[in-house]
Amino acid sequence: xxxxxxxxxxxxxxxxxxxxxxxxxxxxxxxxxxxxxxxxxxxxxxxxxxxxxxxxxxxxxxxxxxxxxxxxxxxxxxxxxxxxxxxxxxxxxxxxxxxxxxxxxxxxxxxxxxxxxxxxxxxxxxxxxxxxxxxxxxxxxxxxxxxxxxxxxxxxxxxxxxxxxxxxxxxxxxxxxxxxxxxxxxxxxxxxxxxxxxxxxxxxxxxxxxxxxxxxxxxxxxxxxxxxxxxxxxxxxxxxxxxxxxxxxxxxxxxxxxxxxxxxxxxxxxxxxxxxxxxxxxxxxxxxxxxxxxxxxxxxxxxxxxxxxxxxxxxxxxxxxxxxxxxxxxxxxxxxxxxxxxxxxxxxxxxxxxxxxxxxxxxxxxxxxxxxxxxxxxxxxxxxxxxxxxxxxxxxxxxxxxxxxxxxxxxxxxxxxxxxxxxxxxxxxxxxxxxxxxxxxxxxxxxxxxxxxxxxxxxxxxxxxxxxxxxxxxxxxxxxxxxxxxxxxxxxxxxxxxxxxxxxxxxxxxxxxxxxxxxxxxxxxxxxxxxxxxxxxxxxxxxxxxxxxxxxxxxxxxxxxxxxxxxxxxxxx
Numbered sequence: 001x002x003x004x005x006x007x008x009x010x011x012x013x014x015x016x017x018x019x020x021x022x023x024x025x026x027x028x029x030x031x032x033x034x035x036x037x038x039x040x041x042x043x044x045x046x047x048x049x050x051x052x053x054x055x056x057x058x059x060x061x062x063x064x065x066x067x068x069x070x071x072x073x074x075x076x077x078x079x080x081x082x083x084x085x086x087x088x089x090x091x092x093x094x095x096x097x098x099x100x101x102x103x104x105x106x107x108x109x110x111x112x113x114x115x116x117x118x119x120x121x122x123x124x125x126x127x128x129x130x131x132x133x134x135x136x137x138x139x140x141x142x143x144x145x146x147x148x149x150x151x152x153x154x155x156x157x158x159x160x161x162x163x164x165x166x167x168x169x170x171x172x173x174x175x176x177x178x179x180x181x182x183x184x185x186x187x188x189x190x191x192x193x194x195x196x197x198x199x200x201x202x203x204x205x206x207x208x209x210x211x212x213x214x215x216x217x218x219x220x221x222x223x224x225x226x227x228x229x230x231x232x233x234x235x236x237x238x239x240x241x242x243x244x245x246x247x248x249x250x251x252x253x254x255x256x257x258x259x260x261x262x263x264x265x266x267x268x269x270x271x272x273x274x275x276x277x278x279x280x281x282x283x284x285x286x287x288x289x290x291x292x293x294x295x296x297x298x299x300x301x302x303x304x305x306x307x308x309x310x311x312x313x314x315x316x317x318x319x320x321x322x323x324x325x326x327x328x329x330x331x332x333x334x335x336x337x338x339x340x341x342x343x344x345x346x347x348x349x350x351x352x353x354x355x356x357x358x359x360x361x362x363x364x365x366x367x368x369x370x371x372x373x374x375x376x377x378x379x380x381x382x383x384x385x386x387x388x389x390x391x392x393x394x395x396x397x398x399x400x401x402x403x404x405x406x407x408x409x410x411x412x413x414x415x416x417x418x419x420x421x422x423x424x425x426x427x428x429x430x431x432x433x434x435x436x437x438x439x440x441x442x443x444x445x446x447x448x449x450x451x452x453x454x455x456x457x458x459x460x461x462x463x464x465x466x467x468x469x470x471x472x473x474x475x476x477x478x479x480x481x482x483x484x485x486x487x488x489x490x491x492x493x494x495x496x497x498x499x500x501x502x503x504x505x506x507x508x509x510x511x512x513x514x515x516x517x518x519x520x521x522x523x524x525x526x527x528x529x530x531x532x533x534x535x536x537x538x539x540x541x542x543x544x545x546x547x548x549x550x551x552x553x554x555x556x557x558x559x560x561x562x563x564x565x566x567x568x569x570x571x572x573x
Contacts (some may be wrong), residue, residue, distance in 0.1 A: 025045055050106075054129040057108040061126055067496065068092060068104050068134045073142055077101060083147035083228075085120060089113055092130070092138045099123060104130040104138070134496050144228035145214065146190040153184070154230050161362045184237040188245075192223065192272075192287075196265060198499075201289055205242075207235050207282035219457045219506050221331060223499070239276065239283045246274040254278055260357075268293065273357060290359055299339055302332070303507030305550055307542065311512040312451060316340060321448030322411045325399075326423040332455045332508055333420045334359055337394060340418060341365060344392055353394035354381040356396040370396075382406040386413075395419040401436045408438060411446040425544070426452040426513035427533035430523050444520040453510040454544055454565040456557045457503035463495035464555070507556060509547040509566075 019042075027041045033302025034041070042048045051067075058065035063341045066072055077093035080101065086092065092104040103117065105127050118126045131439075144150070191214060193205045200216035203225075205211075212232045214225035231238075240250045257276040262269060274289035315323050325333040338360055341351055345364050356370040356378070366388075368381055378395060381403040385393055397420050398404045410416045423432050429450045433443050466488050494501025513519070513536045522532050537543065548562030 006118045007106065008221070008520045010521070019047060037110055039107050044326055050131050054106070054108065054131065058129040061108060061129075063129060064102075065129045066104065068094070068095075068130050069136045072104075073138060075106070075142075078142050080123075081121065083143045083150075084152070086139050086143060087148040090135065092134070092142075094137045096129060097126075100126050102126045102128055104128045104135050106130060106132040106135055106516060121188070123208075131496070137496060137499070140194070140226060144226045144231070145194045146231070147228045149183070149187045149190060150230050153187070155475070184234055184241050187231075187234065188238060188241045189442040191227075192289075193265065194262060195287075196270065196289060198225075202327060203285075203287040205238065205285040205287075207279055208286055209281050210368040212238065218499075219501075219503055220455055221457070221501075223501075224539070235282050235567075239285060242287070243276065243283055245272070248274075248276070253283060283293070298343065299336070303335060303551075303556075305547065306512060308512050308547065310323050311514065312340070312449075313343075315512075315514065316344060318416065318448050320411055320416050322408060322417045322419065322446050323448060324429045324450045325418070325420045325453060326426055326429050326450060327420075327453045328422065330455070331453050332506075333453055334396075336451075336453060336508065337418050337420070338362060341392070341394060344416075349392060349393045350388070350390045351394070352385045352388060352390040353396070354385060355394070355396035356376055372559045378403040379406055382410065386410060386415075390415060392416045393418070397421070398433075398436075401438070404433055404436045404438050405442075408433075408442050408446040412442070423452075425533065426450040426511050426541075427529040427536060430532055431529050432495075434526060439526045440526055444515065444523040448515050450513045450515075451510055452513075452544060453508055454548075455506040456509055456548060456551060456561045456565055457501075458505045458507050458556055459490055459558065460492040460495065460498035460502055460504040462497040462504075463502065464490050465493050467491045487553060488555075489552060491558050502558075503561070507551065509544055509562070510553060511541055511544050511547060513541055 006406075007430070008350050015418075023045075027045060027047065027096045028038055030036075030045075031038045031041045036044075039050075039053070042053065043050045055065050072094055073092070074095040077096050080096065081091075081103075082091040090106065094102040094104055096102070099354070101121060101123050105113070106129070107113070108129055114125050114127055121251045139147075161339060191205075192204065195216050198216055198218055200218050201220075202217040204215040204217070204222065205212065206215070210232060211229070212227055214227045215222045216225050217223075243250045243257065243259070245261040245263075246257075247261075248257045248259045255278065257274075259276075261272040261274060262324075263272065264270065269292040271290040271292060277284045299312060304312070315321075325336060327333055341353070341362060345351060345362065347364075351365045353367045354366060354370060355367060357534050358367050358369050361367065368385075370376055370378055370381060378397070378399065382395065382403065383406065384485045393415055395403065395407050395417065398407060405420055407417055421432050423429050427450070430443060431458065433447075434440065469489060492498060492504075494500040494502045498504045513532075516539060518535050518539065519532060522535060533541075544566045547563060548557070548566060551557045552559055552562060
């Protein structure tokens with residue numbers, strides 16, 4: 001591979017790169033002063049695209065280019081390179097041929113590093129150019145999250161390291177990891193960092209007899225995170241560290257625990273909701289990751305179609321009444337409620353919420369957290385809220401008759417009240433309230449609308465491609481129109497950006513059921529949800545699957561994804 005002078009000359013001669021000698025010189029100067037590589041600077045300045053740049057450089061240097069998939073990695077090569085070497089140099093061993101080690105690197109000018117690897121590993125190294133992100137993913141897949149830290153812990157036999165540095169309640173994870181010796185603290189930080197970078201909403205740490213398993217919930221689906229096998233030796237220490245972060249009792253291992261912690265990465269802060277359960281092999285941990293920055297702005301940005309947004313906004317214009325959001329856990333109900341409150345949050349309006357827990361802070365809104373341990377329940381909080389003269393109230397969830405009764409009576413006394421119910425669809429909210437013992441006349445005179453919501457994964461924008469419309473599968477939606485063979489559908493092929501899933505991010509689909517005169521009559525007559533739903537559809541309500549089909553037609557999601565989140569709820573329609 002060429003030295004820096006030769007590299008600059010090569011860059012200057014590259015066709016189609018659009019690089020002037022002034023740009024190259026400025027980039028080289030920035031690289032020298034910042035400690036970054038020339039390639040990193042060129043990419044960060046937007047002068048080149050990493051993948052096309054590396055492909056061109058590989059061709060001119062006469063070496064191989066690869067984007068490192070599972071078929072590119074030989075476990076024999078992995079066994080020859082310690083995790084600490086992989087992490088330190090940012091490389092990924094690929095194969096061994098004739099005693100030579102093929103290694104993926106992301107810098108075409110890394111002559112000195114190749115020489116160092118020869119000395120460190122004791123064998124000739126053959127470089128393969130590869131994008132940095134692909135190298136990081138391959139290293140995590142084959143070595144596991146925190147592999148270098150666990151390697152050092154095993155070597156030092158420092159299982160007790162979990163108790164170190166417990167005073168750090170909130171800190172910069174990246175800085176902490178860089179500044180510490182190998183410890184369980186660093187291992188936990190690395191897991192948190194990795195999960196946040198992967199856009200995970202939850203981390204699941206599961207203890208089994210011969211394994212500490214880590215999984216991330218990304219876009220609503222659990223995916224293996226991958227921890228080295230040796231991590232099982234540090235299960236108690238990892239759990240103890242997490243308990244220390246949440247200010248929980250590390251000695252109590254027989255009862256469930258719930259706590260909170262805060263961390264930051266650079267200038268971004270995250271709140272962690274931590275839940276710990278006793279299991280036969282130790283303790284299981286789930287960490288919910290909540291960014292402090294608002295992730296909602298308006299209903300349109302959350303994915304609501306114009307038709308549904310208009311119906312919901314019409315409900316928001318009402319001076320009083322109950323608006324109910326229904327759906328399973330994780331369907332985005334809280335985010336939608338916060339978007340509604342944000343729209344209504346004006347200087348002349350008093351808004352109070354009671355939640356369990358408070359997930360996001362909204363400036364200008366008074367938010368309360370329930371605490372059943374001291375008797376501060378939803379019902380008690382509601383009675384107190386009314387004395388503070390609110391215009392709008394949010395009750396995180398209606399769980400019992402007392403809460404439901406006070407919520408409804410609050411609406412009858414001139415308040416606009418938002419809340420959630422765990423029902424399969426919007427029509428199911430009425431029977432659910434009836435089951436709680438609420439009188440039909442109270443429901444029909446207070447509830448003004450019910451919204452059922454789901455989240456579907458969005459097709460990855462980087463690997464989206466057209467696909468043939470599968471009439472048999474799409475027909476299960478119940479809305480495939482005549483001539484549907486002419487409709488162009490899309491899917492995600494799977495790429496590094498979406499971790500080969502074909503999906504990236506989520507969007508909302510919903511059905512909105514206003515409390516019309518006919519729905520009130522059915523409510524008063526205690527009619528079942530199926531009859532209420534049938535009436536709503538006759539009056540123009542679009543169901544969840546129909547809403548999902550609109551997303552499919554617009555290339556936002558896939559038929560399979562809509563079926564995944566709606567098939568149980570919509571069966572029999």
